Amino acid sequence: MxxxxxxxxxxxxxxxxxxxxxxxxxxxxxxxxxxxxxQRCHLVAMCEVNKGTQTQREQVHNARVYVGRDGNLYITKQPSSAMSLFNGGFYKHPNFPPDNTSGFVTITGEQTPTLRWVFLDVNTHQMRWGGRPDSEGHTCGPFDWTKDEQCITLDGWEGWLAVRLPVDDMRYQAETDLQISGGREIWRLYFDQNDDGADLPPGSQGVEIRLKRVTAES
CATH class of the missing domain: 1.20.5 (Single alpha-helices involved in coiled-coils or other helix-helix interfaces)
Known part of the structure; x- marks a missing residue:
């Protein structure tokens, strides 16, 4: 003992x-x-080989996310002068507990460049950016990363879609008016919140993607 x-x-x-x-x-x-x-990051769309057509994959895979001056987020390899490269990341948001980093922000192309909230429009399922009043009533998070810290999640999963609207959609016409489209291969960033196809209008193209974080240049 x-x-x-x-x-x-x-x-x-x-x-x-x-x-x-x-x-x-x-x-x-x-x-x-x-x-x-x-750390600030850029976002790069990644498309698996079994998603979409070959042409769609060529346009979407490794394309970067851009901030449009119209308040929307775009995916393209051919940005226009109306776009700024996404440059932001996780940030504390008042809708979540203290000391959280569940919000998501980006620097915009405004004059002068401003830090704005990224949020999901609950009516259209499109990802947008704006000030606090713009985001009220919409989904502002929680944003997070995957276990390997490589990709972005929203509300606990990766429901990201690259979307092209039909040419007769008013929002498509707005792209042309803003010189965002102009023959370029431009896709919009959506989130399939309810896992039901995001209620896209007839004639739309939708491709499932992942959003990879790439450390932003200083």
């Missing part, structure tokens, strides 16, 4: 040391994640 007590006494410092080391490792990992989440 005495020997057992002696052995247990000798083990206590080791156990305490292991616990402190584990806590130190966890703290380092949490600090690393917090730092990584605060």
């Amino acid at each position: 005495v020997l057992g007590i002696v052995m247990m006494t000798a083990m206590v410092p080791t156990i305490i040391g292991l616990n402190e080391a584990s806590k130190g490792t966890r703290d380092q990992e949490n600090n690393r994640k917090n730092t990584a989440r605060k």
Whole structure:
């Protein structure tokens, strides 16, 4: 019995040391994640080989996300002067608990460039950007990343779609008016919130994608 007590006494410092080391490792990992989440990023669309047609994949895969001056988010390899490269990331949002990073923001092409909220329009299922009044009543998160920290999620999953509207849609005509389209291969960023195809208008093209984070240049 005495020997057992002696052995247990000798083990206590080791156990305490292991616990402190584990806590130190966890703290380092949490600090690393917090730092990584605060880094600005660009977004790149990725399309799997079994999604869409070959032509659609060629237009969408590895295309970057851009901020249109009309308040919408676009995916293209042929940006126009009416677009600015998405440049933002996770940010604290008042709709979520304190110290959260569940919101998402981007720097816009406004004069002067301004940090604006990214949100899902609950009526059209299109991703948009704007000030706090613009985002009210819409889905502002929670945004997060996948387990490998490579891609973006919204409301816990990756329901992203690259969408091209039919030419007779008024929103398509607005692209032309803003010189966003003009013969370019331009797709809009949507989110299939209810996993039902996002209620796209007849004649639309929709391709499932992932949104990869790429660290923004300084």
